Amino acid sequence: MQRRWRRVVRTPLGLTATVFVAVVVALAVLGPVLWGSGAGAVDTDDIMARPSAGHWAGTDSLGRDILLRVLVASRLSIALALLAIAIAVLAGLLLGSAPFVLGRRSGRLASAVVNIAVAFPGLLLALFFAVVFGVGATGAVLAIGLAGAPAFARLTQTLVAGVAARDYVAAARTMGVGRLRILLRHVLPNIAEPLVVNATIGAGNALLSFAGLSFLGLGVQSPSYDWGRLLYDGIGAIYENAAAALAPGAAVLLAGLAFNLFGESVAKGLGIPVGIGLRAVVTTRAEPEPEPADHGDEPGGRSSDVVLDVRDLEVTVPGPSGAVRPVRGVSFDVRRGEAVGIVGESGSGKSMTALAVTRLLADDGRVDASRLEFLGNDLLAADTPVRRRMLGTSLAMVFQDPMTAFNPTRRIGAQLAEVATHHQGMSRREAVARAVDRLTSVRIPDADRRVRQYPHEFSGGMRQRAMIGMGLMGTPALIVADEPTTALDVTVQQQVLDLLAAIRAADDVALVLISHDVTVVGEVCDRTLVMYAGRIVEDLPAADLATAARHPYTRALVDAVPDMTTDVARPLATIPGRPVDPGDVPPGCAYAARCPLADARCRAEDPPLVAGPGDSPRHRVACWHAGEPLPDEPADLDTDELVESP
Template identity: 75%
Template sequence: MRRWKGVLRTPLGLAATALTIGVLVLAVVAPILWTDEANAVDTSDILAGPSADHWAGTDNLGRDIFYRTLVATRLSVELALSATIIAVVAGLVLGTAAFLLGRRSGRLVSAGINIAVAFPGILLALFFAVIFGVGATGAVFAIGLAGAPGFGRLVQTLVAGIGSRDFVAAARVAGVGRVRILFRHVLPNISEPLVVNATISAGSALLAFAGLSFLGLGVQQPRYDWGRLLMDGISSIYVNPAAALAPGTAVLVAGLAFNLFGESVAKALGVGVVGGIPALPRVPAAPEAEEVAAEVHHQHDDVVLDVRDLEVTFPGPRGPIRPVRGITFAVRRGEAVGIVGESGSGKSLTALAVSRLVGDPGRVDASRLELLGTDLRASDSRAQRRLLGTSLSMVFQDPMTSFNPTLRMGGQLAEVARHHQGMDKKAALERAVDRLRSVRITEPQHRAHQYPHEFSGGMRQRAMIGMGLMGSPALIVADEPTTALDVTVQQQVLDLLAAIREAEDVALVLISHDVTVVGEVCDRVLVMYAGKIVEDLPAGDLATEARHPYTRALVAAVPDMDTDLDEPLAVIPGRPVDPADVPLGCAYAARCPLATDRCRAEQPPLETDAAGRRVACWHAGEPIDVEIRDREDVYEEVEAS
């Protein structure tokens, strides 16, 4: 209600609303009040010009054109709205096909949309008018289907944008089905542009109907709409121009009303449209899911995540690209494992692959990929979605995009409990409040009814962790969880993760660029470069016992409180390897001061030493001089890139 009042306070909103309401009211009352006057035949006053008795003159049977224009409002608006509904429904089906069916199946639909959009709308309308036949019904389907490709293209673009957001990925991790994600998370976030486009389409449909009726393909005698009246008026335009001007003005005014009202109604609805979208019925989880998970957990002792030979592949113009190239690791209950490396090393893709969030055209292969003993390589099933939704928690990098901005925080957290644990709305909300309290958010009862934009960055990140605790997670995957936060809040989030891990015996995989943070929080560190693990060592040995030149360079490049500010910075020379062009041998050889011909020709294996540490380097542990460069040179290089 407040949004509506705000719109009505603006001159444009007030004028558009009043004009649209006037057209709709006229469509309802005009046939009731003036049908008799509009149909009255007076052969003694045929083709008369405008007068006090007939404001727009008369037609070839002496009928009053002004009254006929008013009465035609109902049929014109009804047909335009019917065609708009068809265009919107068909466009939604076409536009969401790629999201629901997957990219491969959706490509065929997308190709059809692209071909249809290439043709002018009036040509499509004429094509469908021939197929469906002459008349009002055929014209409704013709104009509706002609408008569907354009609306479908808009929906497709908007869905693709929202589908890549973190809160959609979080819903997928929680095991929420595609249809529910579409109706609960995607469509509400694109409702405003869709409403605007649909309302404007109604105005366009009015014009299209006028065109078809003018050509004789739309409304047929004895019925009449504005287009039919315009057709009749053109025949006598030299005798009585008002005969064509009256219905033409009606089309113009109504189209303008719908177009202006589109902008106003978008502002009025805003996020409120979410409440009008019904939630889909909860899919009951397979009863054997918990029993299977418990049995497998017993068989595999305390291993939570077991990854063997994991590869992620994408198609490229010169052949397949492998950003992740056969990595192997395991995470045990209560263990914290850090994954570090420069941008492009494959850290985040590893987390997405483990969480089953790598979609088409990407492909994930592994000789083993198990969570609590359940094979994640198997095809999607209810039991698997339930396992991922309750046993795996994903904390994303940007807290602002981690939540659906159109839903209240409590409702978003409660979705997991309602979808997977069968709780009713009240019990799920109470659980959400309890989880917000557990992640140290003050006044959780009040905060649960707020929207994400009302939370600070640190609060949103803690709430994201709370969402992961709605079930009983055995593993938390945190992908750069502190990147967008200030230093003080970073420490709070890291302390919270450590406290949850200790209290709940939860395994943690922490992905970060900051080797210092990983060294403080984690028990073990995996160092990745060019899609492979190059070193696996205890976090306590990171600063002093690292053996791979890349690991030592990462540690040396991080300044600390003892760094001499008057001395140049330690840097890693060169640039990371392009995943599409990985050289033979060791991928780090071009940047490594210890590299030899053997390094450039042979890829070193990841070998395990007597202490259980792993390293992939032909010169592991050999002395190395860290490159020192002047700050100004570094800044100039960064600016140039």
Template identity: 60%
Template sequence: MLRTPLGATALVLLALVVLTAIIAPPLWGAQADATDTGDLLAGPSAEHLIGTDNLGRDLLLRTVVATRLSIVLALLATLVAIGAGLILGVLPLLLGRFLGRAVTWLTGIAVAFPGLLLALFFAAIFGSTATAAVFALGLAGAPSFARLCQNLIAGIEARDFVSAARVGGIGRLRVLFRHVLPNIGEPLIVNATIGAGGALLAFAGLSFLGLGVQPPEYDWGRLMMDGLRGIYANPLAALAPGLAVVIAGLAFNLTGESAARSLGLSDDVLVTGLARVRRLRRTRAVSDAAAAVARPAEGAPVLEVEDLRVDFESTKGGVVHAVRGIDLTVHEGEIVGIVGESGSGKSMTALAVAQLVTSPGRVEASTLRFLGVDLQTAGKARLRRLLGTSMAMVFQDPMSSFNPTMRMGDQLAEVATEHAGLRRRQALERAADRLAAVRISAPKRRVRQYPYEFSGGMRQRAMIGMGLMVSPRLIIADEPTTALDVTVQSQVLDLLRAIRDEDGASILFISHDISVVAELCDRVLVMRSGEIVEELNASDLSSAQHPYTRALLAAVPHMATDLDRPLATLATVAAEEERAAGARDAAADIDHDHDHQEVGSR
């Protein structure tokens, strides 16, 4: 902060305010309370720079001494607002759909009321004291802070690294402290410091109205009210406390803004003691229980899906059918590809299998079984253990798949500490080993780095390494090569193939690039508009029967593509298919008529 002009100015200004609040009362408190009946309501002079009040007390000294009470009360009100707002802000994440939505509605209603009106309302209820004013201002500021928290949490909750944590079986409370709060820390700091500056002004306003600090105590608001009576005779009596409010508020606001730019929040600070105790108490029984369900029964598929449907309630009424009754089977050691254009339902199918479709989405299936366990009826504890140890999810965007505030080693280690019973040091060693397994150089150094220090291909491989922290039986790779260049893409495909060969894991590979699917997969499912239109072996793609599959194949450019013609699209290929089909039908009709003529002549 000291290296920037803004930070240096803010810290100096805040230091002056805090130093004044600390030393002013013991140094000048007695002088500020000393009365002089011979010098009442005096104007500015060499002895009293901004004059005296109706008891002859020095107004400058009283303004300086009032710094402590004004700052302390404003900070207390800010803490009440932050505490209440943070509780209301995180409740929707912790309570789930229905209760969380009720909290959100309640917060929205409270935000609709002006903060000053709420403060006056609470002040009228609690009474005209400094303590009552603290709670009145704190509760009045809580709704806006809660709404900010809810909006920030909603944005982070939709990120891939939170979804990955949930696939890994991380509980809501740990997701909150480990992944959500560290990522919303900076805007909360800025808002809190702005709130402190606003609380100074608001508290001064309440005291000015007689609803805050009461005599014989005094703060800047009380001094302004007293100075207003003689503002025409001595304007400085009211302006000096007001200027003090502005300076203190500016100090808090500038400090908060510069701190948010300069300081990084450590996720370890936010890990609660309870979470640490739980982690230390984990035993090898966790991994033993996972091993008991780590393989399907002899000959049974790893994943079995029948009549899977994913529906969403439309905002205009009615239902949107994202996935429409698909059947899917993945056997042990098999790589199955799902291919189709954007919006065909590929990723939604993967999310449904991983139990990541949330409200307003609705998942239904005749059969949805993973490693012999019915995912629709299994209890939460069993699902958490099963999905956290036996299923790995590799998302499309490697940057959003990792928490930017956590080191890579910590993110990978969390899987092992949560599900394999390893201590932190053991988990970090395994994280380095897994990074080496996915061909990342210098893994011991890489575990101490942040996601932004990894290239796109390295992040994608690290995401695969996270899935290998335990022993997954199914890896769901949702377009893992989309954002990568062809060289890195080839490396990722080779890595997935090696994982299948060495560990025997099954892979559900999702892509819009049919050429990539043909290179990697054993079987291919072609999806369009939420349905599977064709299923065939990857080696048989060249002889696909469905027009849509042939259109996907024709849309892929190759070395013999005519550069003078526009690249093929699904629409143009489908039109050519229709014209070709029409030509074949016309030729068939001609042949048929010719045969009839021959028969008639005979």
């Protein structure tokens, strides 16, 4: 961080702007001390004098030195401008972060207020508020501050929305951390730089606006004076002494230019854009679909070792042409110590299912289910501190990108310790000791030193293991790993998978592993859920993936992965056509357009997910032609567009 700021100062523009701002600030601090008595000295024998060696900018109607008054006025002018921009930033932060803190419904009201306010020109708002708050310095400060708030609110909304989508924010939500705490700990520190840069530029604009209000007689009133007031007094004598108006006007111009140049140079040096000038709705379905057969061994189909119970899960998100359902009627369970893999092409609904289960769906998403329970707790019920604590300690989420899984502005140890201090009532010292122990348990060497480092000081594999360690800060019963090895090299991938397997074996932890790689799922998991177009099309033991898969899509995924017996002289196997657009799912079986076995019934009727004749109750397939042999060449398919399966 310090290096980046030093790099800005080393540029010619940055150095010039920094010196410029330093001079302006020094004048504001020292001006009244050095020239206060001289600026207030009245000389009736030298009234309205023109510029001379004794008075470089002449004198006013009472014989006071105009240049000295301009220098002394720098303190009040800059102080009021900075106060106004501070009000603008604070009000903008409150309005801009309101949608994140308040959630969807209340946040919409705050967003509407911001959108309406941004539509009005800033000067018009300033004049309106100046009339409302009355004439004087206080009213002008409030007027300029509130007039600048909408621009900062819009900037804050954009920045908060970008950071809120990061994995470390989702991790904090998984731990059950409240929205306000997430905002203060994880969001605001990561948007501080662009806000500071834009506030610096805004200070120059506020200085100009404040001078304008004082010039119009709405700002500082006599006997006090700022640059705008001096400009107002000088305009009346401009034909007798032009310097009386030019001196305060030049001061406003130069000071405003100093702040703007400094802000622009910092923004350019740090690569920061200059921007001035999703809690999910969860409901229960009224008419649940029938549950799949053999859901458990207890009366009523419920098993005592079920950790996660999902029935008829649907996710709805807004799309350009209306509501889109990326997850459609998904049902499955995960038992204690069991590893369940979810595979499928991009857009099949894998990650959306995980986000819905972990309550991390974006604010505009909607979750419907006939049952959604974790450790017997209804995830569809109203949120409570008890349930947040339960989710924060019993559910761990491992995200795909280890670099975005941590807050880059906080040390690794502090982020891990937050779980223990927030949910387990540990002191800071105890929580850090627990963090060291958990990092050691995930095979990070020299953990007592590593807890004091920042995420960028960890390698990719270490960050991913530290993310798993964060999940182990509590006593997780379920780990949801969303493609945890995608961004890692093959050796580190195996280390992460071995670590997850060791955690399962040691503590009987259930695992949901989302992956594109059917080979990985086959090696690590006990069961595999194959998803296509938002539905589970096959649920089978992972050991049977290569030999007993019955859905044509599952077999195509397996065939698309080369192995040591693959004939290098032949083209690699692919799946013809394109995956279905979630916003335009055709009637019948969604895979029919790409399936070589599809017939008229497949294109008209969507097959249910059921166990076939002779199949194990835990092997379910949604296909009218399950297990039928595939022809050597696909028939009636448009093979102009081929999409390689992961």
